[in-house]
Amino acid sequence: MQAVDSHTHLDACGARTAADVAAIVDRAEAAGIGRVITVADDVESARWVVQAAGWDERVFAAVALHPTRTADFTDEQRSELAALAAQPRVVAIGETGLDYYWDYSPPVAQQEAFRWHIELAKSLGKPLMIHDRDAHEDILRVLAEEGAPETVVFHCFSGDVDFAKRCAAAGYLLSFAGTMTFRNAGYLREAAALVPEEQLLVETDAPFLTPHPFRGRPNEPYCAAYTVRALAEVRGVSDATMAGILTANAERAFRLRSVS
Template identity: 50%
Template sequence: MTEQPTRARQAGERTRDLTPPPAPEPLPLPVADAHCHLDIADGDTWTPAEQAISAAAAVGVPRIVQVGCDRPGVAWAVQAAERFEAVVAAVAMHPNEAPLLAESGLLDDALAEVDAAGSHPRVRAIGETGLDFFRTGPEGRAAQEQSFRDHITVADRHGKPVMIHDRDAHADVLRVLADRAPDRVVFHCFSGDAAMAEHCVQRGWFLSFAGTVTFKNAEGLRDALRVAPLENLLVETDAPFLTPTPFRGRPNASYLVPLTVRLMAEVKGVAVETMCEALAANTERAFGAW
């Protein structure tokens, strides 16, 4: 990826390096980025997405799950999946969107749009949905949980996996899933501990690890990775967020997946090729063939 000049935040804020990191060594076998936000980019054309897809393919990441998590994002994700062979879509109203939509009386309409998009053959998951107790306070949690349950209903209707957003809400997310028991579950950016990982894998759920697993202070997350069998693992970026070490804080993109894959292989004590094979097979089991 071509590096651009470093930009800083507005005066008075802490300077942040916004230079895209250099491309890592390509992977020996192709894997997919299981969760990405290509639409969060500078510019109002398809060019940034095209560049991101090309850069990812060049390092062995030729497939991307584009996640739309608000009303404009749902439409954009479907269009991207139609436009690019490398892309399939996941669609939902983000947990933090749900209380805002409920307050404005628009949540039912938004859920109807998710339901309509869910029938599209290039839409392969309903999500990210779930619970977020970090950004949504107690006053919004009832709407958030109802939206979560409604999304599970949509996923069941279309026979597609539920992609979970779980932030500071582990026990309540597991409670809802126990009530509804979806056929397929993908924990986007898994953030639980080893005990939670064991709970999830016993139920056959997928744990998708992002750049957070590479962070110096994430030993608990690496412990979760250690106890999870290879057949339950996915890898993602959540780009443009959660850039892996050693580039934490700089812009993330799908071409940086190899950094996380290599760390995952190291933690699991397997060859990078073995990890790539498992991730590719699991992605197809979770989302289908591209």
């Protein structure tokens, strides 16, 4: 069974050409990760991921302006992102959200941009892929105020058990990255164990967050296989069963089977 890496950055992994993309996805497929969603964090990256998704049928795209880049979010950028987001192989609006760890963009600007991305996701009928760093309460508040899209994915879920329960109760999907394999991340493993199975996804966020035992080395989509195994362990199922659950969830959430 081939799982889906629901959030990676192929350009940041060093891919530039169609051959580069194929080589990365070939390595992933050999490890049991058959498809990937490559995610943009600015307009230039958004152009590239849309192009890359056209190079290889195993690659899909997500586009947005990362919250740390929203200090000066222009009308021109909004117009171009909206046009790119409408492309058929763009399967999500992301990554967007709030990041209060870094101070590159003030909270007010981040929240305004987040609201714009929420409306874009709803207008296009595409999932919203959320970046949430040190901003749990404001993320939930803004989603409630704006009205969440039909499908919301918390990329690289970073909350505790209580926050996981609140997100799950709201119907949101939680995507777990290599961080859940870190020795000091027991709270993430506890969260992953209790999320309803239909609300689970797996990702790498490559080239960042390489799972144990390779932490500190560059990450790639093939490493999602280690997180699949970690999820299987905490949930008490086989690797194949876990991969099947994750594949079905990704196909449903991102409508992968209907993408041309």
